[in-house]
Amino acid sequence: MYVDYIPFGCPAKTVNRHKGGAALLKEPETIYKLVQAVRQQIPADTPVTAKMRLGYDSPEKALEIAQGIEAAGASGLTIHARTRKEGYRPPAHWERLAEIREALTIPLTANGEIWTVEDYHKCREASNCEDVMIGRGAVSRPLLGCEIKASQNNKDHTVIDNWPNTLKILKSFAEQTLTVSEGEAHLYGLMNPERYLKDRIKQWLRMMTKGHQEAAELFNIIKRQTCAQSILTELQASS
Secondary structure, three states, rough: OOEEEEEEEEOOHHHHHHHHHHHHHHHHHHHHHHHHHHHHHHHOOOOOEEEEEEOOOOOOOOHHHHHHHHHOOOOEEEEEEEEEEOOOOOOOOOOOOHHHHHHOOOOEEEOOOOOOEEEHHHHHHHHHOOOOEHHHHHOOOOOOHHHHHHHHHOOOOOOOOHHHHHHHHHHHHHHHHHOOOOHHHHHHOOOHHHHHHHHHHHHHHHOOOOOOHHHHHHHHHOOOOHHHHHHHHHHOOOO
């Protein structure tokens, strides 16, 4: 059993307006109490982790919050190396994580602005963190994790994340989504698999344009499509 991380980093206005996500970074004591309460209710052998940003408006309390999360009983912590105010604007301040990493005894995972294998290695060096979490970079380049793994093993990673391999993932995702059984759809929370596919494929392709010109071309073809089957047909016809 594994408990997903407790989120203290989401910058969305709707979430923050309801005192969730990054808004809690303004209340270190509340974060401590929340982590402690979860830890007390979870079996000791089940990891409880948290994720945060460097702060809400500034990073001055980042170390204090991180140490509070550890003191509350967390098994690990991930930090997105930007404040809520900075949102997703480059750069991510990986170097600020090094001090926090040295002050903690629990594992610290670095996160933020990792789009390529080169970014991964720069982040590890600057943050002094052994582990790295990849978010939007993995959406933009679905095989980024495989590229990183290859580079760790001193293999040529440049041949992995090409458009044909990425397109296979898109096709497989679309085919499986449209053929999901009613029971599986309920299990995965897919009330309307066709609508889900239309929205997700368009969102995914739009983010892939950062790394693949072919994604931009395909997105221009399907962006006005309203039929999930038509989108699948266009994916299957692409090469």
